[in-house]
Amino acid sequence: MRASDAAVYRSPASGEALSLDIHESAGDDVIGGELRTAGGERYPIVDGIPDLTYPPDLAGEDATARTVYDSVASVYDEYLPLTFQTFGCDEGQTRELMVERLRLVPGQRVLEVGAGTGRTSAVIAAKLRDRGHIYVHDISRGILQKAVERLSREAVPLSFLISNGIYLPFADDSFDAVFHFGGLNMFSDIRRGLSEMARVVRPGGRVVVGDESVPPWLRETNFGKVLIATSSHYGARLPLEEMPVAAREVAIEYILGGAFYLISFTVGEGEPAANFDLPIPGVRGGTHRTRAHGQLEGVTLEAKRLAQRAREKRGISMHAWLDEAVREAARRDLEE
Ligand SMILES: C[S@@+](CC[C@H](N)C(=O)[O-])C[C@H]1O[C@@H](n2cnc3c(N)ncnc32)[C@H](O)[C@@H]1O
Incomplete structure (x- = not known):
């Protein structure tokens, strides 16, 4: 093992840096010795090969x-x-x-x-x-x-x-x-x-x-x-x-x-990137984000049918109609 590799290796247990204790060497090559963490982990070097x-x-x-x-x-x-x-x-x-x-x-x-x-x-x-x-x-x-x-x-x-x-x-x-x-x-x-x-x-x-x-x-x-x-x-x-x-x-x-x-x-780094806020055209409307995170609760079949008719009359997506209806009802009840 080259002595300079001591700075490259890390404890496989904790990721800590290691210090090198040389027992036998030939030039820059360490033949026998030990790699140690400050916390007391010890890894032997035998016949020039560290065992981590x-x-x-x-x-x-x-x-x-x-x-x-x-x-x-x-x-x-x-x-x-x-x-x-x-x-x-x-x-x-x-x-x-x-x-x-x-x-x-x-x-x-x-x-x-x-x-x-x-x-x-x-x-x-x-x-x-x-x-x-x-x-x-x-x-x-x-x-x-x-x-x-x-x-x-x-x-x-x-x-x-x-x-x-x-x-x-x-x-x-x-x-x-x-x-x-x-x-x-x-x-x-x-x-x-x-x-x-x-x-x-x-x-x-x-x-x-x-x-x-x-x-x-x-x-x-x-x-x-x-x-x-x-x-x-x-x-x-x-x-x-x-x-x-x-x-x-x-x-x-x-x-x-x-x-x-x-x-x-x-x-790469972390999860792949994606723009989840692009408006999705069509009857449902909304975005990837509203579809994944904006769901509230089921309603009665009667309320659903009324909402569908109202949306159609307005010529807007179900997302836009619902978002507006919920905001208006919530503001009214909150008196904001
Ligand atoms: C079939 S040999 C392939 C060797 C070489 N890669 C090749 O293509 O000829 C599988 C190798 O994986 C090593 N191996 C198996 N489990 C291992 C582990 N948990 N960590 C590191 N090496 C492992 C074995 O010691 C062996 O040298």
């Missing part, structure tokens, strides 16, 4: 992911091509397509969550050339160690870190782009995972995420049944309910044989 995992007792799914990927780290790269071969897809082209959705330009700061052995990080590095910075992240030390080996000769500055994807140890707006592929179905809290990815990207930056999901129209086909029987992850639904409110320009694609989704979006 939170919570210390991981939820079941996150703990399982760590154990599984620690144990398959040595064979992951050997077995992974099988997925691409199954669907007759070129891995390089598929990862290129995914990274294209990040719209990267050299000089940008990028976080890859759950990067595994760094197969997409290498594609991201090629896009940034020698300018920018990639934070290569995973929950499993075993698999991240493989990424360190793969990426050791990349020209762009790289930082490797361990953390839980649902508690990212970075301040808001830290990155131009965040990428994640292949682990989201395993996250214990997918909504939190997506919200964290959007939180650490600046407004206008990009988030791209993907994982297995046989689309609804293929679930009852032989294609769908075989895949879902092989791995329950193929039965996962698209995480649309879990998407952050700040997601804009959302695009959904099915890639890798049509058995994986890819969701890409631009990060």
Whole structure:
């Protein structure tokens, strides 16, 4: 870990800044030590990689992911091509397509969550050339160690870190782009995972995420049944309910044989903007706002019929007639 990264990382629990305690170093690289908050949280740096995992007792799914990927780290790269071969897809082209959705330009700061052995990080590095910075992240030390080996000769500055994807140890707006592929179905809290990815990207930056999901129209086909029987992850639904409110320009694609989704979006601020005060022409009249927030109470059928006839006679919208009638009656009773 570079000593300068201590200023970039934050407590995944509280968001507090961290101070660096170096036990062993080589030049600017910290090999062993600790990151600490003023409040007493402690995160170890072992073999040059900080471990910012939170919570210390991981939820079941996150703990399982760590154990599984620690144990398959040595064979992951050997077995992974099988997925691409199954669907007759070129891995390089598929990862290129995914990274294209990040719209990267050299000089940008990028976080890859759950990067595994760094197969997409290498594609991201090629896009940034020698300018920018990639934070290569995973929950499993075993698999991240493989990424360190793969990426050791990349020209762009790289930082490797361990953390839980649902508690990212970075301040808001830290990155131009965040990428994640292949682990989201395993996250214990997918909504939190997506919200964290959007939180650490600046407004206008990009988030791209993907994982297995046989689309609804293929679930009852032989294609769908075989895949879902092989791995329950193929039965996962698209995480649309879990998407952050700040997601804009959302695009959904099915890639890798049509058995994986890819969701890409631009990060906005809060809810989308809309002018809810434009008058709506027609018999009902009013605006989006009056229709959503201006409702009072139901009336008798007789009162309704009278109101409809009176509105028609006046040649105005029901909104305009009602608004006037209610105001007049209310002012009279209030004697204003
Ligand atoms: C199928 S692998 C994909 C690796 C890599 N993205 C790729 O495309 O080859 C899933 C990765 O997600 C990571 N992962 C799973 N759950 C995680 C979590 N809660 N936080 C961070 N990483 C997680 C795993 O450790 C693993 O490296």
